[in-house]
Amino acid sequence: MNFFKRFMHGRYGMDQLSFTLLIIALIILIISRLLLPILGYFALAIVVYAYYRFFSKDIKKRQGENMKFLSVTKPMQMKIKNKRLLIFGTKTHKYYKCPKCKQMLRVPKNKGLIQITCSRCKKEFIKKT
Numbered sequence: 001m002n003f004f005k006r007f008m009h010g011r012y013g014m015d016q017l018s019f020t021l022l023i024i025a026l027i028i029l030i031i032s033r034l035l036l037p038i039l040g041y042f043a044l045a046i047v048v049y050a051y052y053r054f055f056s057k058d059i060k061k062r063q064g065e066n067m068k069f070l071s072v073t074k075p076m077q078m079k080i081k082n083k084r085l086l087i088f089g090t091k092t093h094k095y096y097k098c099p100k101c102k103q104m105l106r107v108p109k110n111k112g113l114i115q116i117t118c119s120r121c122k123k124e125f126i127k128k129t
């Protein structure tokens, strides 16, 4: 364990981009096993690149790549997060989209039928919470 700590000193380690790359590689690997064996090399190349980033000592550059990755995928992440909120809500709140302007609206859970007024366009609609 001490050896590993010393070895990793000054190295970049794991981030969201490397983690995503490994997940993608895993999916490609599964597809390659089922359909197209040649894709296995592609998956391997992605894994090698993820490990290269993991052990890299150029931390500034790796952080820059990760920041770029996060900013590019942010709209998609927000969409997924909003979808999850609309379906499941949280422990205390439910989420609805305004039927007129599509604004996300948060209302308390377990209040029965309530009239919701959109904070943006003032459209009123009734939902069960």
Ligand SMILES: [Zn+2]
Binding pocket: 098, 099, 100, 101, 102, 103, 118, 119, 120, 121, 122, 123
């Ligand atoms: Zn609205």
